Amino acid sequence: MRVALFVTCLVDLMRPKIGFAAIELLEAAGCTVVVPTRQTCCGQPAWNSGDRAAAAQLAKKVIAEFEGFEHVVAPSGSCADHIRNEYPVLLAGAPEWQARARALAPRVHELTDFLVRVARLERVPGCFAGRVTYHDSCAGLRRLGIKAQPRDLLARLPGIELQEMSGAEECCGFGGAFSLKFGEIAAAIAQRKCACACATGAAAIVGGDLGCLLNIEGKLRRMGDETTRVLHIAEVLTAK
Amino acid sequence: MESRAHRFQANAADSLANPVLQANLRTAKGKFVDKRAIALRELGEADAFEATREAARAVRDSVLGDIDLWLEKFEENAVARGAAVLWARDGAEICRLVAEIGRRHGVAKAVKSKSMLSEEAGLNLALEASGIRPVETDLGEYILQINRNEPPSHIIAPVVHKSLDEVADLFHSVHKTPRKTEIPALTREAREVLREHFLTAEMGISGGNFLIAETGSVALVTNEGNGRMVTTLPRVHVVITGIEKVIPTLEDLCLLMRLLPRSATGQSISNYVSVLTGVKRPDEHDGPEHLYFILVDNGRADVVGSEFRDMLRCIRCGACMNHCPVYQTIGGHAYGWVYPGPMGSVLTPLYTGIENAIDLPQAATLCNQCGVVCPVKIPLPDLLRKLREKQVERNLRPRFERGALKVWAWVARHPTLYGIGARLGVRYLKWLAGGKPSIAVLGTAPEWTKGRDFPAPEGRTFRELYARRRGKP
Numbered sequence: 001m002r003v004a005l006f007v008t009c010l011v012d013l014m015r016p017k018i019g020f021a022a023i024e025l026l027e028a029a030g031c032t033v034v035v036p037t038r039q040t041c042c043g044q045p046a047w048n049s050g051d052r053a054a055a056a057q058l059a060k061k062v063i064a065e066f067e068g069f070e071h072v073v074a075p076s077g078s079c080a081d082h083i084r085n086e087y088p089v090l091l092a093g094a095p096e097w098q099a100r101a102r103a104l105a106p107r108v109h110e111l112t113d114f115l116v117r118v119a120r121l122e123r124v125p126g127c128f129a130g131r132v133t134y135h136d137s138c139a140g141l142r143r144l145g146i147k148a149q150p151r152d153l154l155a156r157l158p159g160i161e162l163q164e165m166s167g168a169e170e171c172c173g174f175g176g177a178f179s180l181k182f183g184e185i186a187a188a189i190a191q192r193k194c195a196c197a198c199a200t201g202a203a204a205i206v207g208g209d210l211g212c213l214l215n216i217e218g219k220l221r222r223m224g225d226e227t228t229r230v231l232h233i234a235e236v237l238t239a240k
Numbered sequence: 241m242e243s244r245a246h247r248f249q250a251n252a253a254d255s256l257a258n259p260v261l262q263a264n265l266r267t268a269k270g271k272f273v274d275k276r277a278i279a280l281r282e283l284g285e286a287d288a289f290e291a292t293r294e295a296a297r298a299v300r301d302s303v304l305g306d307i308d309l310w311l312e313k314f315e316e317n318a319v320a321r322g323a324a325v326l327w328a329r330d331g332a333e334i335c336r337l338v339a340e341i342g343r344r345h346g347v348a349k350a351v352k353s354k355s356m357l358s359e360e361a362g363l364n365l366a367l368e369a370s371g372i373r374p375v376e377t378d379l380g381e382y383i384l385q386i387n388r389n390e391p392p393s394h395i396i397a398p399v400v401h402k403s404l405d406e407v408a409d410l411f412h413s414v415h416k417t418p419r420k421t422e423i424p425a426l427t428r429e430a431r432e433v434l435r436e437h438f439l440t441a442e443m444g445i446s447g448g449n450f451l452i453a454e455t456g457s458v459a460l461v462t463n464e465g466n467g468r469m470v471t472t473l474p475r476v477h478v479v480i481t482g483i484e485k486v487i488p489t490l491e492d493l494c495l496l497m498r499l500l501p502r503s504a505t506g507q508s509i510s511n512y513v514s515v516l517t518g519v520k521r522p523d524e525h526d527g528p529e530h531l532y533f534i535l536v537d538n539g540r541a542d543v544v545g546s547e548f549r550d551m552l553r554c555i556r557c558g559a560c561m562n563h564c565p566v567y568q569t570i571g572g573h574a575y576g577w578v579y580p581g582p583m584g585s586v587l588t589p590l591y592t593g594i595e596n597a598i599d600l601p602q603a604a605t606l607c608n609q610c611g612v613v614c615p616v617k618i619p620l621p622d623l624l625r626k627l628r629e630k631q632v633e634r635n636l637r638p639r640f641e642r643g644a645l646k647v648w649a650w651v652a653r654h655p656t657l658y659g660i661g662a663r664l665g666v667r668y669l670k671w672l673a674g675g676k677p678s679i680a681v682l683g684t685a686p687e688w689t690k691g692r693d694f695p696a697p698e699g700r701t702f703r704e705l706y707a708r709r710r711g712k713p
């Protein structure tokens with residue numbers, strides 16, 4: 001199966017490791033992974049800021065670069081959701097592009113969902129021991145139905161213990177540009193999330209979207225917690 | 241009510257800095273969220289809720305498609321039962337009409353049960369100015385009224401921002417009675433004060449949860465019983481409600497009632513559900529001699545024909561705010577007008593002007609928690625996003641933000657340039673972190689580091705590392 005990796009702009013900038021971990025997982029599932037090198041961002045920041053024109057231009061770029069692949073996988077529920085569910089909406093003014101967006105949509109997947117449901121990964125390559133807790137990111141959970149998939153994968157790591165936090169499905173307060181416009185509100189929401197996560201006694205907070213993870217990690221460090229790790233699920237599943 | 245939505249940032253900062261409010265918000269959240277979840281399970285499995293809300297959505301949508309016809313039908317049937325139906329274009333007209341009705345019937349005192357429309361209009365102050373004393377009888381609204389007309393912070397629980405202690409102090413100082421700290425004692429005290437008003441008021445003013453077109457009735461969903469007193473004891477009853485509240489039949493009411501109390505307070509049914517039809521007939525013992533419906537536009541008619549029409553399906557249950565991470569953090573007052581939370585962030589700009597509530601549509605994480613709990617399937621995050629689009633179209637966003645977005649979007653379409661920019665950017669951030677795992681003050685994103693650190697990047701972009709890896713055999 002030939003799979004294109006949509007790296008996501010945040011992973012490219014902040015945590016390239018996650019991208020390489022995603023490649024390792026996809027290869028472990030028997031996929032041939034291609035990373036189109038001209039990719040940048042899915043354009044969600046423009047769309048959520050109300051700039052339809054910019055969002056549409058970036059959408060067209062992504063469609064053109066990725067539509068030739070059998071599947072497109074992103075280590076982010078938020079970006080996968082944007083490409084799958086929003087491109088056809090935001091391209092409503094350009095019927096030809098909208099049709100191409102619709103054709104691409106069902107082949108775009110969030111990483112854990114793809115590994116479990118499509119590629120049917122058998123053996124998880126990593127080895128990670130200790131207690132973790134999982135934060136369900138909003139777009140993945142409520143728009144793509146990602147809930148069981150990451151837990152299913154985590155459970156295959158011998159020595160891992162998943163302790164659910166209360167309010168795992170509640171937003172962490174990231175919200176993209178929201179974080180930059182309403183920093184104090186975002187931080188207060190993140191504080192609740194961190195408190196719930198830390199109450200589990202987990203050594204690591206795990207999630208599937210880097211935006212949320214940066215928000216949570218930033219709050220933890222500000223609260224003086226230097227030890228709780230904040231990890232993307234791809235990092236955990238490939239940990240050595 | 242005058243909007244303070246343009247001061248959202250300052251309002252929110254006040255809320256965050258108020259420890260009593262913060263504690264009260266925490267208590268309220270658990271109550272609403274957990275109770276709703278339990279109550280909805282009574283409908284059956286998760287898909288039963290989905291099926292019911294889909295049916296509710298369809299009913300509300302179809303009414304909005306022909307709203308003029310349903311309103312005419314309502315008017316016809318209400319008039320046939322002896323009511324008068326009046327139309328108000330805006331808040332000022334509501335105030336004028338109610339004052340006129342009061343004058344016509346020699347009213348000196350009006351008892352009120354909850355009406356958000358009267359908040360939109362600022363009715364209490366207007367009535368006082370025209371010599372009619374309004375007395376709020378919903379316990380929450382009463383508390384707010386005696387606290388110098390404080391505005392409500394929630395559409396169904398107007399004093400949810402207050403603690404028991406604060407109410408105890410207030411009653412003690414306003415009623416001049418010994419301070420009580422037990423809830424039953426406090427409610428009894430309020431009841432005693434209010435009883436007198438129920439018996440002496442000449443006019444009752446209520447809102448309306450639904451208008452039923454086929455019978456010309458108004459349905460009221462309440463918990464305290466004050467609604468019944470207000471609508472049956474005084475000679476005159478005035479119902480003030482938005483034009484979007486009309487539904488075709490009593491069957492539709494039953495359907496919506498399966499969702500409304502469960503979504504709102506987590507009750508299978510509220511303590512009182514009244515369906516009031518017409519004036520008192522000769523063979524009846526109670527009910528008003530005069531019944532007026534004031535049906536209000538105040539911005540709604542424009543929304544019917546717009547891309548925001550879905551918003552008018554709202555049945556005012558409050559679930560969206562109860563589940564909203566932002567509302568849970570700052571409470572209702574910060575939103576600055578009558579309606580808080582996600583539904584308020586859509587309604588306030590639509591009803592008071594997009595340019596007057598610039599922050600509200602932005603002050604959402606688009607987490608879609610509101611969208612999945614809304615009993616009439618209003619796509620609130622989509623509507624908030626559409627409002628952001630309107631702001632951009634109308635050039636209402638700050639110049640810097642527009643510029644930054646434009647530059648970023650242009651660069652993102654030029655991969656080589658983007659790659660260079662990204663490379664420089666992450667090196668700068670890495671340098672700024674100075675070997676530490678996170679950055680405490682980020683000049684380029686000052687809002688971020690107000691309450692959080694910014695985690696340091698690895699220092700190389702994925703595209704760099706990937707190219708290097710591919711370069712090797």
Ligand code: SF4
Pocket residue numbers: 553554555556557558559560561583613614615616617618
């Ligand atoms: S928008 Fe939906 S959830 Fe919010 S108050 Fe209205 S009906 Fe309830």
